[in-house]
Amino acid sequence: MTRSGLTDEEIRNEVTQWLDENWSSDRSLIEWRNILVDGGWAAPHWPEEYFGRGFTTDQAAAVTAVFNEKGAVGAAQVGPRRLASETILACGSDDQKRRYLRPILTGEHTWCQLFSEPGSGSDLAGASTRAELHHGKWILNGQKVWNTSAHHADFGILLARSDWDLPKHQGLSYFLLNMRQPGVEVRPLKQMNGHQSFNEVFLANAEVPAEDLIGGEGNGWAVATTTLSFERRGFGRRPTGGGIQGPKKGRVYEELKAELAIATEPYTWYPQREGRVDLVLPRARETGAIKDPAIRQEIARLIGMSTGAALASASVEAKRMAGTTEIIPAGSIGKLAASVIARQASHVHTMIAGADAMLSGAESAEQGTIAEILISVPAISIAGGTDEIQRNIISERVLGMPKGHRSDRGPFRDIKRNVS
């Protein structure tokens, strides 16, 4: 028996019956998702007051299973959009939940995350974007960076400094920013691997109505850590083709494909930044490098690490399902391992390719994939928290080693920071 008192069997029956009555692939995507939300199946793990049914993770999984069997399309909940909805759900006012959650589920609104700044990368709480209240409106000035999908986002979750005299973690506030306004300029940011997956966002007197401050003035850091915890749990994970395996006919699928094409575009090189361990053995066999004893040693090391990481994260996943607390450290260990594995994979790909690694593009090894690996792997140990930050977290939170001296106490305006 579960909270809402339904067994998986009962759920399956109910969902199946509802889909039989309502699901059709000839509807428009928005139309269908509105039916979905009204039916209460868009986010069954959400509370009943807000489009959900208060289901447990397991119950929700049962629902998803039936949707997949039927090939029925679910709610739009991928990428930053999902971080926004979970944060609003956790910290938002009743009014904010009513206004923002539904269009996220239906896919009418896309969102982006506006946390990092040129001056504060590892040190997120050092944000120095200014938020000042002028007759009932928050006026925002500053620059954000690493903003995935910002160029086509309708709204952004934004961290800014509303008080410069408080200590750095206490002077922050968290806003829901309408991106469609003159004060917001979005510029694409090109990476060393040639992709433009991110943006810079410039705020010049951008406005946020008082009611779109979330979590209360000065509570920005608490709200931000909520968002980050979802991100660490992989909620922000890049979108997958979920729901449209195989060739399916119907308007709703066409529109979903289009939606996903936009949503997945920034992430096309992410598998490469992880080193593509899957390509190592095939490449080693086809090139004959698998006969090279020095390369064999490195491949064996790589297989060992990646097997260990896969097993360890599976067991963490299991523990999490069983409801453990130590999610963040486990995440940090896994993230650190991912860096080591990606670098080793890149090293092995280099040994295998030899002089061919001087080339790139369609004519080069694996149609350019190998070259893309070699110049994308440096991102894995930086994005989403550098290796150094992960090691700090592991040593302090898991091993309980003492913190060093902090140089960022006292009023924020007195703390040494980058001059931009």
Next chain:
Amino acid sequence: MTRSGLTDEEIRNEVTQWLDENWSSDRSLIEWRNILVDGGWAAPHWPEEYFGRGFTTDQAAAVTAVFNEKGAVGAAQVGPRRLASETILACGSDDQKRRYLRPILTGEHTWCQLFSEPGSGSDLAGASTRAELHHGKWILNGQKVWNTSAHHADFGILLARSDWDLPKHQGLSYFLLNMRQPGVEVRPLKQMNGHQSFNEVFLANAEVPAEDLIGGEGNGWAVATTTLSFERRGFGRRPTGGGIQGPKKGRVYEELKAELAIATEPYTWYPQREGRVDLVLPRARETGAIKDPAIRQEIARLIGMSTGAALASASVEAKRMAGTTEIIPAGSIGKLAASVIARQASHVHTMIAGADAMLSGAESAEQGTIAEILISVPAISIAGGTDEIQRNIISERVLGMPKGHRSDRGPFRDIKRNVS
């Protein structure tokens, strides 16, 4: 032309003539060395007021060359004894130089170094051995450790705290301690490799006459850094058989052999802690391991590192002769490299030996030398300044990276320290 105005040729002639008139291997060692000191050839690079001739390094080298050709025995200047004499020469009073230098040269007095403490290893300036002045005598209480040759030393150079209210570097004083007194107890200290190269020295109301404070009260750290600079320049380097190559007859040689046997005893395993790179290729050939491609890779790495280190230190040595200043950093880089090389050598020896590395003693590989390498190498990255300390020195003094926050400012008695 040189400072004292003599050419190498003139020096060679003078030394040769003097040796022809005075050198005889039938004298007792002490008798001969007294003649040597009176003749002014015991330490020709020392000032003329103190048994020397104010020669330059090159001039002194010319003297040594002639001594070696003739097989004539030189002054006793090996090990800690030499650190003491150079320190006294640099910082001592006229009276101290008169009293202590001669018996060091003649070998009548042996010395030891009393700096490290159980509570202050990397943090030498954190010494907490107490020095208190009572009617004209310094009374010393505390414990020292890692004291080579202390068990047969007549005197010790000692760092102790004479003022607990001053900042840690300012409250230290430096003493010349007579080891032959009831307040001084020496206990041997056994290492993980089974050797007992060091001692612990316990001071219980040990006494030092006021005139044996050196460099002035509160100037202990300045004097200590002088000693350390000599140590870093290799002055404290383990004694070699210098002067008695080959089988030589005569009483003086017998007595010198005995002196060296005692002096070198603590250092017998030092070549092993450096990894014995010289044994790697012979071992690889005789075991056939040189055919193992994985081992070949590691041997090649080792040869590369050790060749690089040898070349780099040779060029530093050359620069030093040319009178450069950046001795300490170069020393730190070399010391750090020595650690990496020793660990790699130990790794390669392990790969070569395979299961035989489970054994030790006379019946094992290289009559136990390989086993001794494997359990001695951990010392190389600790003794004389840990790798971590070397990296601090390199990053701050060579690369000019900013120092971190210090937690050991203010009166020493208020600084957090180990409770012994």
Next chain:
Amino acid sequence: MQAEFSKEQQLFRQVVARALKDNSPSSAVRDLMASDRGYDPAVWQQLCGEVGLGGIHIPEAYGGTGFGLIELGIVAEEMGRTLYCGPFFASPVMAGLALLNAATEVQKEALLPGIASGSTLATLVLDDLNDPDQAGRSTQASDHGRLTGTAGIVVDAHVADLLIVVAKTRDGRGLYAVDRHAPGVSIDSLEVLDPTRKLSRVILDSAPGEKVGEVSDEALHRIWDQMCVALAHEMIGGAQHLLESTVEYTKVRVQFGRPIGSFQALKHRCADLLMELELARAVVHHAARCLDADEGEPYAASMAKAMASETYMNAAKAGIQLRGGIGFTWEDDTHLWFKRAKSSEVFLGTPHLHRERMMTVVEGL
């Protein structure tokens, strides 16, 4: 295939850990490593009797508890943690696994119960501890079961009653049981790098042996895999102890006015160690499950041995380095684990040999 430890297995680990904590403090380890015998018979009897450690992986039909490599691994892991000195690895693990995989039914019934109960101390005489394919190379069995040859390194032979010998026969390899006191058997204790594991040289000069089974290449590799997995568990147990004790030390040791554990260089080194250990531990536990279930990666054992060896050595080096001079003293305990780490690294194949062995399998997949 099992993915996590069951409640029962977790409970069993606690029982074993407690028994070893009580019976194998470092003071005991130091006494035993200094002794000739190298173990305490009373303690061993107790561990076999009360906790049943001698036969944990031996079927009940042969007097054991009938568990598998997972449970054997739990015991080895806890023993590695405390550096328990005793005939566990020689008798139940090495000799026991050899008999379980290669002996005839009759011989299992005859020999395993004594090993399980601890009343018999057996050991496995292998004349090559680097490469299974070389085993038996220099030990010849005559048609009448007379054994001649030398095994350079045999664990705990100095206290063994029963020698289980792998020898070359006319048509392959055979497994032989030899009475330690039989004529033609000479056993010389050797000086060792790791004094907590006693080793001897065993010389057989046409010593009478009873053939207890055939040893096919496949059986030999299975025995080798199982021994490696047990050893790998011992190693991660030791690595775990080193990481814990080292981290604790850095929290209390003060230099420059602060605990050295607050220096980022030390923190990051410990964080890297933990990560490495997590990966190795996952692979080692997985390897035991693979062998028990006869599923998963066929190279899991070599992968586990290689990773556990490097993790243990890295933890041992850090254990000494982070303690500074104190860590290099005889008085400090760290070197006891360092020496066990070093000798385990080369025992049953160095990491690079296991990576090569692993790739031979991978290549064939």
Next chain:
Amino acid sequence: MQAEFSKEQQLFRQVVARALKDNSPSSAVRDLMASDRGYDPAVWQQLCGEVGLGGIHIPEAYGGTGFGLIELGIVAEEMGRTLYCGPFFASPVMAGLALLNAATEVQKEALLPGIASGSTLATLVLDDLNDPDQAGRSTQASDHGRLTGTAGIVVDAHVADLLIVVAKTRDGRGLYAVDRHAPGVSIDSLEVLDPTRKLSRVILDSAPGEKVGEVSDEALHRIWDQMCVALAHEMIGGAQHLLESTVEYTKVRVQFGRPIGSFQALKHRCADLLMELELARAVVHHAARCLDADEGEPYAASMAKAMASETYMNAAKAGIQLRGGIGFTWEDDTHLWFKRAKSSEVFLGTPHLHRERMMTVVEGL
């Protein structure tokens, strides 16, 4: 054998450094890497003319300055530091060294002066850039000097006037001069990982070549060694730039209220890099002296190439990592050196191939 740089050589380095500082700022590098040609002819003419970089290692008899590999190394090192984009490595280094070691007197007199003056742009067409013993493998020369074959990667062939080709002949290997515009010669520009070094595929379809000399195995290995030493100099120059620029960045970049260069983890990483660079630099400079004096370790060149490659890559990885997200942007210059480091690592043999090549020599000693 010379142990240190002479006063003259130190002075020469300063001259080269100044010329490149003026002519190869990163703005110029970015413009050129985006262009098809990839270099600025005026700058190249100036460097050959005023500074004489085109013929630094070419004897005066052939229009050069008559210095050796030490001076060639100085030039390469400074070019690596500034990432100079130009035909230096293709023409004077690769083609030049091939001719110096294998061409007849007449041909040297005919071909080297143009290379030295910069009026001729030559390149070396080698059909294998991993292993010298494979060179010429897939390029066949007919008895009438018709060349047929494909070289997958040739440096700066897209702007070369003259192709120096290593081809298989009836009785060994020959060195051939081919006019870039001759019939049967096709050159396709390739997409590259490092845009500061342009590469092409050269296909020869019975193209007319003039035989300029024989290429013995010994000559081929000497050419390979000399090219590797020049490349190794370029790499340590690049590594030096990365270390310096990264250290400077950590001094000004602030996070958590302090310059990130004050964090011990970053300090120690930079210290380790400096140590590694010092060793590599010593070996690389030594290798040039060995080859000039024909003394010292016969494996010095491979040792230098292997060490310089790993040092450069480590400096490049640190250069990006220590800059965090900024280091991964196109706007920041670090990736330019990162890509040069990566392509140089595999150019003329990966580190592990050079270690193996080195050990083949060591084993024979």
